[in-house]
Amino acid sequence: MIQQEMLTYQQLDGELNRIERELRKNENFIKRRQYKAASQDCEETIARLDARAADLKTQLAQAQQTVQKITEVIEEHSREIGTLEDVDELNYMNKKLNEQLNELSAVEKEIKRIVREGEDIAQSFDEASSKLPRLVAGYRKCDEEFNKAAAEVKPRVAEIRARQAELKKVIDENIFNVYKKVSDGGLYPVFVPLEEGTRCGGCRMEMPKAAVDAQFAGKSYMRCEHCGRIIFKND
Ligand SMILES: [Zn+2]
Incomplete structure:
Protein backbone atom coordinates (compact mmCIF):
# COMPACT_ATOMS: atom_id res chain seq x y z
CA MET A 1 0.00 0.00 0.00
CA ILE A 2 1.20 3.51 -0.78
CA GLN A 3 0.63 6.28 1.78
CA GLN A 4 -2.71 7.98 1.24
CA GLU A 5 -0.97 11.37 1.44
CA MET A 6 1.27 10.38 -1.47
CA LEU A 7 -1.75 9.36 -3.54
CA THR A 8 -3.54 12.61 -2.71
CA TYR A 9 -0.40 14.52 -3.70
CA GLN A 10 -0.41 12.66 -7.02
CA GLN A 11 -4.11 13.41 -7.53
CA LEU A 12 -3.40 17.12 -7.02
CA ASP A 13 -0.59 16.92 -9.57
CA GLY A 14 -3.19 15.49 -11.92
CA GLU A 15 -5.34 18.56 -11.39
CA LEU A 16 -2.33 20.84 -12.00
CA ASN A 17 -1.64 18.94 -15.24
CA ARG A 18 -5.24 19.42 -16.34
CA ILE A 19 -5.10 23.16 -15.62
CA GLU A 20 -1.84 23.42 -17.58
CA ARG A 21 -3.30 21.48 -20.52
CA GLU A 22 -6.39 23.67 -20.59
CA LEU A 23 -4.24 26.81 -20.65
CA ARG A 24 -2.24 25.45 -23.57
CA LYS A 25 -5.45 24.79 -25.45
CA ASN A 26 -6.60 28.37 -24.79
CA GLU A 27 -7.33 30.13 -28.07
CA ASN A 28 -5.36 33.22 -27.02
CA PHE A 29 -2.35 31.13 -26.05
CA ILE A 30 -2.30 29.59 -29.54
CA LYS A 31 -2.96 32.88 -31.35
CA ARG A 32 -0.33 34.67 -29.26
CA ARG A 33 2.27 32.17 -30.46
CA GLN A 34 1.16 32.65 -34.08
CA TYR A 35 1.32 36.44 -33.80
CA LYS A 36 4.77 36.19 -32.29
CA ALA A 37 6.08 33.99 -35.12
CA ALA A 38 4.48 36.25 -37.75
CA SER A 39 5.93 39.44 -36.28
CA GLN A 40 9.37 37.82 -36.03
CA ASP A 41 9.09 36.85 -39.71
CA CYS A 42 8.09 40.39 -40.55
CA GLU A 43 11.00 41.88 -38.61
CA GLU A 44 13.41 39.52 -40.35
CA THR A 45 11.99 40.53 -43.74
CA ILE A 46 12.46 44.21 -42.89
CA ALA A 47 16.06 43.59 -41.80
CA ARG A 48 16.76 41.63 -45.01
CA LEU A 49 15.27 44.39 -47.18
CA ASP A 50 17.29 46.98 -45.29
CA ALA A 51 20.51 45.07 -45.96
CA ARG A 52 19.64 44.63 -49.65
CA ALA A 53 18.83 48.35 -49.96
CA ALA A 54 22.26 49.19 -48.51
CA ASP A 55 23.87 46.82 -51.07
CA LEU A 56 22.02 48.49 -53.92
CA LYS A 57 23.07 51.91 -52.72
CA THR A 58 26.72 50.82 -52.90
CA GLN A 59 26.21 49.24 -56.34
CA LEU A 60 24.55 52.41 -57.60
CA ALA A 61 27.39 54.60 -56.35
CA GLN A 62 29.92 52.31 -58.07
CA ALA A 63 27.96 52.31 -61.32
CA GLN A 64 27.74 56.11 -61.27
CA GLN A 65 31.49 56.33 -60.77
CA THR A 66 32.00 54.01 -63.74
CA VAL A 67 29.74 56.24 -65.88
CA GLN A 68 31.83 59.24 -64.83
CA LYS A 69 35.06 57.51 -65.87
CA ILE A 70 33.69 56.32 -69.21
CA THR A 71 32.33 59.79 -69.95
CA GLU A 72 35.78 61.27 -69.36
CA VAL A 73 37.40 58.72 -71.69
CA ILE A 74 34.77 59.41 -74.38
CA GLU A 75 35.42 63.15 -74.16
CA GLU A 76 39.13 62.54 -74.47
CA HIS A 77 38.68 60.25 -77.51
CA SER A 78 36.37 62.82 -79.12
CA ARG A 79 38.96 65.54 -78.67
CA GLU A 80 41.67 63.32 -80.17
CA ILE A 81 39.46 62.42 -83.15
CA GLY A 82 39.10 66.15 -83.91
CA THR A 83 42.87 66.42 -84.35
CA LEU A 84 43.31 63.32 -86.56
CA GLU A 85 43.54 63.34 -90.33
CA ASP A 86 44.91 59.88 -91.10
CA VAL A 87 42.06 57.51 -92.08
CA ASP A 88 43.54 54.47 -90.32
CA GLU A 89 44.05 56.44 -87.15
CA LEU A 90 40.52 57.83 -87.42
CA ASN A 91 39.09 54.34 -87.86
CA TYR A 92 41.08 53.07 -84.91
CA MET A 93 39.89 55.90 -82.68
CA ASN A 94 36.31 55.47 -83.83
CA LYS A 95 36.52 51.81 -82.90
CA LYS A 96 37.81 52.74 -79.44
CA LEU A 97 35.07 55.33 -79.09
CA ASN A 98 32.41 52.77 -79.98
CA GLU A 99 33.81 50.37 -77.39
CA GLN A 100 33.39 53.05 -74.75
CA LEU A 101 29.86 53.85 -75.91
CA ASN A 102 28.95 50.16 -75.65
CA GLU A 103 30.35 50.01 -72.15
CA LEU A 104 28.41 53.11 -71.23
CA SER A 105 25.17 51.60 -72.45
CA ALA A 106 25.86 48.41 -70.44
CA VAL A 107 26.41 50.43 -67.27
CA GLU A 108 23.27 52.44 -67.92
CA LYS A 109 21.32 49.20 -68.22
CA GLU A 110 22.81 48.08 -64.92
CA ILE A 111 21.75 51.36 -63.29
CA LYS A 112 18.19 50.86 -64.55
CA ARG A 113 18.17 47.36 -63.06
CA ILE A 114 19.41 48.68 -59.70
CA VAL A 115 16.76 51.40 -59.67
CA ARG A 116 14.01 48.90 -60.56
CA GLU A 117 15.08 46.52 -57.79
CA GLY A 118 15.26 49.48 -55.41
CA GLU A 119 11.65 50.34 -56.24
CA ASP A 120 10.55 46.75 -55.64
CA ILE A 121 12.38 46.73 -52.31
CA ALA A 122 10.81 50.03 -51.27
CA GLN A 123 7.38 48.57 -52.00
CA SER A 124 8.03 45.34 -50.05
CA PHE A 125 9.48 47.44 -47.24
CA ASP A 126 6.30 49.54 -47.07
CA GLU A 127 4.15 46.41 -47.05
CA ALA A 128 6.13 44.77 -44.25
CA SER A 129 6.36 47.98 -42.21
CA SER A 130 2.63 48.56 -42.41
CA LYS A 131 1.90 44.94 -41.45
CA LEU A 132 4.13 44.92 -38.37
CA PRO A 133 2.09 47.24 -36.08
CA ARG A 134 -1.03 45.11 -36.69
CA LEU A 135 0.89 41.94 -35.73
CA VAL A 136 2.36 43.55 -32.62
CA ALA A 137 -1.09 44.81 -31.58
CA GLY A 138 -2.55 41.32 -32.16
CA TYR A 139 0.15 39.79 -30.01
CA ARG A 140 -0.46 42.27 -27.19
CA LYS A 141 -4.20 41.68 -27.25
CA CYS A 142 -3.84 37.88 -27.09
CA ASP A 143 -1.19 38.21 -24.41
CA GLU A 144 -3.55 40.33 -22.33
CA GLU A 145 -6.46 37.91 -22.79
CA PHE A 146 -4.31 34.89 -22.03
CA ASN A 147 -2.92 36.51 -18.89
CA LYS A 148 -6.50 37.03 -17.73
CA ALA A 149 -7.23 33.32 -18.22
CA ALA A 150 -4.02 32.41 -16.40
CA ALA A 151 -4.89 34.80 -13.55
CA GLU A 152 -8.28 33.10 -13.15
CA VAL A 153 -6.73 29.74 -12.30
CA LYS A 154 -3.95 31.21 -10.19
CA PRO A 155 -5.82 31.02 -6.83
CA ARG A 156 -6.64 27.34 -7.38
CA VAL A 157 -3.04 26.60 -8.38
CA ALA A 158 -1.79 28.35 -5.24
CA GLU A 159 -4.25 26.39 -3.13
CA ILE A 160 -3.09 23.09 -4.67
CA ARG A 161 0.57 23.93 -4.13
CA ALA A 162 -0.05 24.88 -0.49
CA ARG A 163 -1.91 21.61 0.10
CA GLN A 164 0.91 19.66 -1.59
CA ALA A 165 3.49 21.39 0.63
CA GLU A 166 1.52 20.25 3.68
CA LEU A 167 1.25 16.69 2.39
CA LYS A 168 4.94 16.52 1.56
CA LYS A 169 5.82 16.99 5.22
CA VAL A 170 4.35 13.60 6.08
CA ILE A 171 5.17 11.67 2.90
CA ASP A 172 7.93 9.11 3.20
CA GLU A 173 11.03 10.61 1.58
CA ASN A 174 12.01 7.49 -0.36
CA ILE A 175 8.54 7.12 -1.84
CA PHE A 176 8.48 10.80 -2.71
ZN1 LIG B 1 2.44 -0.65 -16.75
Whole structure:
Protein backbone atom coordinates (compact mmCIF):
# COMPACT_ATOMS: atom_id res chain seq x y z
CA MET A 1 0.00 0.00 0.00
CA ILE A 2 1.20 3.51 -0.78
CA GLN A 3 0.63 6.28 1.78
CA GLN A 4 -2.71 7.98 1.24
CA GLU A 5 -0.97 11.37 1.44
CA MET A 6 1.27 10.38 -1.47
CA LEU A 7 -1.75 9.36 -3.54
CA THR A 8 -3.54 12.61 -2.71
CA TYR A 9 -0.40 14.52 -3.70
CA GLN A 10 -0.41 12.66 -7.02
CA GLN A 11 -4.11 13.41 -7.53
CA LEU A 12 -3.40 17.12 -7.02
CA ASP A 13 -0.59 16.92 -9.57
CA GLY A 14 -3.19 15.49 -11.92
CA GLU A 15 -5.34 18.56 -11.39
CA LEU A 16 -2.33 20.84 -12.00
CA ASN A 17 -1.64 18.94 -15.24
CA ARG A 18 -5.24 19.42 -16.34
CA ILE A 19 -5.10 23.16 -15.62
CA GLU A 20 -1.84 23.42 -17.58
CA ARG A 21 -3.30 21.48 -20.52
CA GLU A 22 -6.39 23.67 -20.59
CA LEU A 23 -4.24 26.81 -20.65
CA ARG A 24 -2.24 25.45 -23.57
CA LYS A 25 -5.45 24.79 -25.45
CA ASN A 26 -6.60 28.37 -24.79
CA GLU A 27 -7.33 30.13 -28.07
CA ASN A 28 -5.36 33.22 -27.02
CA PHE A 29 -2.35 31.13 -26.05
CA ILE A 30 -2.30 29.59 -29.54
CA LYS A 31 -2.96 32.88 -31.35
CA ARG A 32 -0.33 34.67 -29.26
CA ARG A 33 2.27 32.17 -30.46
CA GLN A 34 1.16 32.65 -34.08
CA TYR A 35 1.32 36.44 -33.80
CA LYS A 36 4.77 36.19 -32.29
CA ALA A 37 6.08 33.99 -35.12
CA ALA A 38 4.48 36.25 -37.75
CA SER A 39 5.93 39.44 -36.28
CA GLN A 40 9.37 37.82 -36.03
CA ASP A 41 9.09 36.85 -39.71
CA CYS A 42 8.09 40.39 -40.55
CA GLU A 43 11.00 41.88 -38.61
CA GLU A 44 13.41 39.52 -40.35
CA THR A 45 11.99 40.53 -43.74
CA ILE A 46 12.46 44.21 -42.89
CA ALA A 47 16.06 43.59 -41.80
CA ARG A 48 16.76 41.63 -45.01
CA LEU A 49 15.27 44.39 -47.18
CA ASP A 50 17.29 46.98 -45.29
CA ALA A 51 20.51 45.07 -45.96
CA ARG A 52 19.64 44.63 -49.65
CA ALA A 53 18.83 48.35 -49.96
CA ALA A 54 22.26 49.19 -48.51
CA ASP A 55 23.87 46.82 -51.07
CA LEU A 56 22.02 48.49 -53.92
CA LYS A 57 23.07 51.91 -52.72
CA THR A 58 26.72 50.82 -52.90
CA GLN A 59 26.21 49.24 -56.34
CA LEU A 60 24.55 52.41 -57.60
CA ALA A 61 27.39 54.60 -56.35
CA GLN A 62 29.92 52.31 -58.07
CA ALA A 63 27.96 52.31 -61.32
CA GLN A 64 27.74 56.11 -61.27
CA GLN A 65 31.49 56.33 -60.77
CA THR A 66 32.00 54.01 -63.74
CA VAL A 67 29.74 56.24 -65.88
CA GLN A 68 31.83 59.24 -64.83
CA LYS A 69 35.06 57.51 -65.87
CA ILE A 70 33.69 56.32 -69.21
CA THR A 71 32.33 59.79 -69.95
CA GLU A 72 35.78 61.27 -69.36
CA VAL A 73 37.40 58.72 -71.69
CA ILE A 74 34.77 59.41 -74.38
CA GLU A 75 35.42 63.15 -74.16
CA GLU A 76 39.13 62.54 -74.47
CA HIS A 77 38.68 60.25 -77.51
CA SER A 78 36.37 62.82 -79.12
CA ARG A 79 38.96 65.54 -78.67
CA GLU A 80 41.67 63.32 -80.17
CA ILE A 81 39.46 62.42 -83.15
CA GLY A 82 39.10 66.15 -83.91
CA THR A 83 42.87 66.42 -84.35
CA LEU A 84 43.31 63.32 -86.56
CA GLU A 85 43.54 63.34 -90.33
CA ASP A 86 44.91 59.88 -91.10
CA VAL A 87 42.06 57.51 -92.08
CA ASP A 88 43.54 54.47 -90.32
CA GLU A 89 44.05 56.44 -87.15
CA LEU A 90 40.52 57.83 -87.42
CA ASN A 91 39.09 54.34 -87.86
CA TYR A 92 41.08 53.07 -84.91
CA MET A 93 39.89 55.90 -82.68
CA ASN A 94 36.31 55.47 -83.83
CA LYS A 95 36.52 51.81 -82.90
CA LYS A 96 37.81 52.74 -79.44
CA LEU A 97 35.07 55.33 -79.09
CA ASN A 98 32.41 52.77 -79.98
CA GLU A 99 33.81 50.37 -77.39
CA GLN A 100 33.39 53.05 -74.75
CA LEU A 101 29.86 53.85 -75.91
CA ASN A 102 28.95 50.16 -75.65
CA GLU A 103 30.35 50.01 -72.15
CA LEU A 104 28.41 53.11 -71.23
CA SER A 105 25.17 51.60 -72.45
CA ALA A 106 25.86 48.41 -70.44
CA VAL A 107 26.41 50.43 -67.27
CA GLU A 108 23.27 52.44 -67.92
CA LYS A 109 21.32 49.20 -68.22
CA GLU A 110 22.81 48.08 -64.92
CA ILE A 111 21.75 51.36 -63.29
CA LYS A 112 18.19 50.86 -64.55
CA ARG A 113 18.17 47.36 -63.06
CA ILE A 114 19.41 48.68 -59.70
CA VAL A 115 16.76 51.40 -59.67
CA ARG A 116 14.01 48.90 -60.56
CA GLU A 117 15.08 46.52 -57.79
CA GLY A 118 15.26 49.48 -55.41
CA GLU A 119 11.65 50.34 -56.24
CA ASP A 120 10.55 46.75 -55.64
CA ILE A 121 12.38 46.73 -52.31
CA ALA A 122 10.81 50.03 -51.27
CA GLN A 123 7.38 48.57 -52.00
CA SER A 124 8.03 45.34 -50.05
CA PHE A 125 9.48 47.44 -47.24
CA ASP A 126 6.30 49.54 -47.07
CA GLU A 127 4.15 46.41 -47.05
CA ALA A 128 6.13 44.77 -44.25
CA SER A 129 6.36 47.98 -42.21
CA SER A 130 2.63 48.56 -42.41
CA LYS A 131 1.90 44.94 -41.45
CA LEU A 132 4.13 44.92 -38.37
CA PRO A 133 2.09 47.24 -36.08
CA ARG A 134 -1.03 45.11 -36.69
CA LEU A 135 0.89 41.94 -35.73
CA VAL A 136 2.36 43.55 -32.62
CA ALA A 137 -1.09 44.81 -31.58
CA GLY A 138 -2.55 41.32 -32.16
CA TYR A 139 0.15 39.79 -30.01
CA ARG A 140 -0.46 42.27 -27.19
CA LYS A 141 -4.20 41.68 -27.25
CA CYS A 142 -3.84 37.88 -27.09
CA ASP A 143 -1.19 38.21 -24.41
CA GLU A 144 -3.55 40.33 -22.33
CA GLU A 145 -6.46 37.91 -22.79
CA PHE A 146 -4.31 34.89 -22.03
CA ASN A 147 -2.92 36.51 -18.89
CA LYS A 148 -6.50 37.03 -17.73
CA ALA A 149 -7.23 33.32 -18.22
CA ALA A 150 -4.02 32.41 -16.40
CA ALA A 151 -4.89 34.80 -13.55
CA GLU A 152 -8.28 33.10 -13.15
CA VAL A 153 -6.73 29.74 -12.30
CA LYS A 154 -3.95 31.21 -10.19
CA PRO A 155 -5.82 31.02 -6.83
CA ARG A 156 -6.64 27.34 -7.38
CA VAL A 157 -3.04 26.60 -8.38
CA ALA A 158 -1.79 28.35 -5.24
CA GLU A 159 -4.25 26.39 -3.13
CA ILE A 160 -3.09 23.09 -4.67
CA ARG A 161 0.57 23.93 -4.13
CA ALA A 162 -0.05 24.88 -0.49
CA ARG A 163 -1.91 21.61 0.10
CA GLN A 164 0.91 19.66 -1.59
CA ALA A 165 3.49 21.39 0.63
CA GLU A 166 1.52 20.25 3.68
CA LEU A 167 1.25 16.69 2.39
CA LYS A 168 4.94 16.52 1.56
CA LYS A 169 5.82 16.99 5.22
CA VAL A 170 4.35 13.60 6.08
CA ILE A 171 5.17 11.67 2.90
CA ASP A 172 7.93 9.11 3.20
CA GLU A 173 11.03 10.61 1.58
CA ASN A 174 12.01 7.49 -0.36
CA ILE A 175 8.54 7.12 -1.84
CA PHE A 176 8.48 10.80 -2.71
CA ASN A 177 11.84 10.53 -4.47
CA VAL A 178 10.58 7.57 -6.49
CA TYR A 179 7.50 9.60 -7.42
CA LYS A 180 9.54 12.65 -8.47
CA LYS A 181 11.94 10.61 -10.55
CA VAL A 182 9.19 8.86 -12.49
CA SER A 183 6.93 11.91 -12.87
CA ASP A 184 9.83 14.10 -14.01
CA GLY A 185 10.21 11.59 -16.84
CA GLY A 186 6.75 12.68 -18.03
CA LEU A 187 4.61 9.83 -16.66
CA TYR A 188 1.27 10.39 -14.97
CA PRO A 189 -0.05 8.83 -12.82
CA VAL A 190 3.08 7.34 -11.29
CA PHE A 191 1.42 5.10 -8.71
CA VAL A 192 -1.17 2.71 -10.09
CA PRO A 193 -2.97 -0.18 -8.37
CA LEU A 194 -2.33 -3.82 -9.19
CA GLU A 195 -5.46 -5.02 -10.95
CA GLU A 196 -6.78 -8.56 -10.39
CA GLY A 197 -3.48 -9.63 -8.94
CA THR A 198 -1.58 -9.69 -12.25
CA ARG A 199 -2.24 -6.53 -14.25
CA CYS A 200 -0.62 -3.07 -14.26
CA GLY A 201 -3.27 -0.45 -13.46
CA GLY A 202 -1.49 2.01 -15.76
CA CYS A 203 -0.77 0.27 -19.03
CA ARG A 204 -2.97 -2.83 -18.40
CA MET A 205 -0.10 -5.20 -19.20
CA GLU A 206 -0.66 -8.70 -17.85
CA MET A 207 2.19 -10.23 -15.86
CA PRO A 208 2.78 -13.82 -14.76
CA LYS A 209 1.46 -14.28 -11.22
CA ALA A 210 4.70 -15.88 -10.01
CA ALA A 211 6.71 -12.87 -11.23
CA VAL A 212 4.35 -10.44 -9.50
CA ASP A 213 4.52 -12.38 -6.23
CA ALA A 214 8.32 -12.49 -6.43
CA GLN A 215 8.46 -8.71 -7.01
CA PHE A 216 6.18 -7.96 -4.09
CA ALA A 217 8.03 -10.27 -1.66
CA GLY A 218 8.86 -7.99 1.28
CA LYS A 219 7.97 -4.84 -0.66
CA SER A 220 4.91 -2.64 -0.90
CA TYR A 221 5.34 -1.78 -4.55
CA MET A 222 6.94 -2.91 -7.81
CA ARG A 223 7.90 -1.21 -11.05
CA CYS A 224 6.02 -2.10 -14.22
CA GLU A 225 8.60 -3.30 -16.74
CA HIS A 226 6.33 -2.29 -19.56
CA CYS A 227 5.39 1.34 -18.76
CA GLY A 228 7.74 2.20 -15.88
CA ARG A 229 4.93 3.10 -13.45
CA ILE A 230 4.96 2.05 -9.84
CA ILE A 231 2.37 -0.63 -9.10
CA PHE A 232 1.03 -0.97 -5.55
CA LYS A 233 -1.23 -3.55 -3.98
CA ASN A 234 -4.58 -2.18 -2.96
CA ASP A 235 -4.93 -4.04 0.33
ZN1 LIG B 1 2.44 -0.65 -16.75
